[in-house]
Amino acid sequence: MVSLTRHLQLYGLLQLLWHAHSLKPTTFPPLIDVPTYSLSTRGEDPSLDTMNILTYASPVSIKPHRMWSISLYKGTLTHENFVRERRGVLQLLTQEHAQDANNNGPGSLIRILGGTSGKDVNKRLQCEKLGYAWNELDIDESGEWPSVLPGCIHYLHLELQGDLVDCGSHEVALCRVVSMTSDESIESAAMELDYLSTRVLRHMGIISEFGRIAENVDE
Template identity: 40%
Template sequence: MNILTYASPVGIRPSRKWALSLYKQTETYSNFNETGEGVLMLLRQKHSKLVHVLGGQSSRDVDKRRECEDLGFKWGRVGPDLVKSGCSPYLELLPDCAVYYRVVRCEPMIDAGDHDVVIVRIEGIWEPEGDGGEEGDTRHMYTGFLREKNIISSAGRANPKEEHVQ
């Protein structure tokens, strides 16, 4: 799991397509480059405490599953709508996301320096029932919010936890 800062819809018909920017120095990049598929999760503001875990560290160095669980976000099984679209039923995802998108690479990656840009097709969408939590926890997380809280820098990098604004 990794924080993906740059994801943009770029087409609707004949299929939904998004452009994703993947940082080359991550396990997420390696895994996606190998398999050509993944799950894009639209996080909520309550997930902001996970940004340093998922975006400021590498799974080569830390156990992201355990650290997420320690922060109250135990990974869970993928939803039925993504399984129908071909996603493994054994895949584990963050809980309480607004939406989960199963994505499949449909074009070769484009070198963008320290990142690669890839065009993906949305193969499945899972919107869990419920609103994702208590009042105030349901808003989507976005880069402006993360910058305002000093969770990420103006360059989009995860700041150390001690710099975050409550």
């Protein structure tokens, strides 16, 4: 027994030494799997209302208020709208949102939301053509909120708290969750697991390993 234990210890040590020897510097970040959201924001006029794809989002606190952080890419219409309005609706997408929409190919909705700019494209009109007409959510809180995409698992109404934090290419917003709404068809935790994630999008070839919309998706 002692001999076997000693051999196992030596084997473990050799494994650690081999692993340490195989480590090397890299410029590639880890390919983690995270939920895929769309952030909806109001423009200065309805034609500038927009939605984007957002994967940098995380809950950070639950008391005394539920708080989330989101990261917004600078120079986008979404960033401009959110800075001005200080609010938006974070929508958790389902895998159905990544499927073929009105025979436009898989990922057509994702490419509209994440691969085009609201400064150049009327995303409301484009989503409607794909069968995803934007609608309104009724909540008790006062104030105007942006339209939302149908069929999302969760809708989080977020209000900016304080100032955004400059992080280079992005700015991070710390937000209070004003209200939460779930799709009435979500009846169990198992159904919630149908949310869209970056791993699913990579496997479908809709986004690249760098998280960008892939250019080789079949039309």
